[in-house]
Amino acid sequence: MALTKTLVLLALQLILLVVSFPPSATALSLPPRYGVAVEGAIYCKCELPGYVGSLGASPLPGAVAMLRCNSSRPGASASAVTDVRGRFLIQTTKVTNYEIHKCKLFLVSSPLPGCDVPAGHYGGFPLKFVRNTVAGATKRALYTVGPFKLAPADPSLCPHHP
Numbered sequence: 001m002a003l004t005k006t007l008v009l010l011a012l013q014l015i016l017l018v019v020s021f022p023p024s025a026t027a028l029s030l031p032p033r034y035g036v037a038v039e040g041a042i043y044c045k046c047e048l049p050g051y052v053g054s055l056g057a058s059p060l061p062g063a064v065a066m067l068r069c070n071s072s073r074p075g076a077s078a079s080a081v082t083d084v085r086g087r088f089l090i091q092t093t094k095v096t097n098y099e100i101h102k103c104k105l106f107l108v109s110s111p112l113p114g115c116d117v118p119a120g121h122y123g124g125f126p127l128k129f130v131r132n133t134v135a136g137a138t139k140r141a142l143y144t145v146g147p148f149k150l151a152p153a154d155p156s157l158c159p160h161h162p
Contacts, residue, residue: 032139033098034141035096036092036141036143037090037092037133037142038089039088040088040144040148041085041147042060042107042147042148043057043150044112044115045150046058046115046159061083061111062082062110063086063109064079065090065107066106066108067095067104069099069102070103076094078090078091078092078094078095091140100129103127104124104126104127105127105145105146107150114152115158125146128145
């Protein structure tokens with residue numbers, strides 16, 4: 001009889017425990033899988049139009065940035081061209097927030113031959129998570145990088161603009 005009472009009490013406690021926690025709190029679930037977006041800016045460490053004194057660099061329009069991933073999935077890369085402010089936005093579903101930790105940002109090409117050497121980070125620039133975003137029906141995990149500064153091997157090789 002005492003054993004039956006104990007089993008009934010244990011069963012009631014278990015029922016109360018399960019009822020007091022909603023399924024989302026008791027079940028372990030993975031975060032949703034999203035495509036990614038990477039935003040950043042590429043600058044040249046020369047005094048060109050748009051020079052930003054606090055950065056010691058100028059925006060570099062027309063540069064190509066590439067998100068490259070060491071992934072088992074083929075084609076896990078994407079690229080974008082910088083605008084007049086040196087800013088770029090790469091959006092892709094080839095890479096998700098589950099694989100982004102295997103990715104870095106690289107310079108593919110620069111419109112200025114004298115401004116094509118990355119200032120540090122020769123193995124690519126690491127990414128930093130910002131937030132999950134929604135644009136219409138599309139959900140993406142947003143990451144940022146940079147600023148991505150390029151410089152000539154010799155500062156005297158900076159292009160000169162009047």
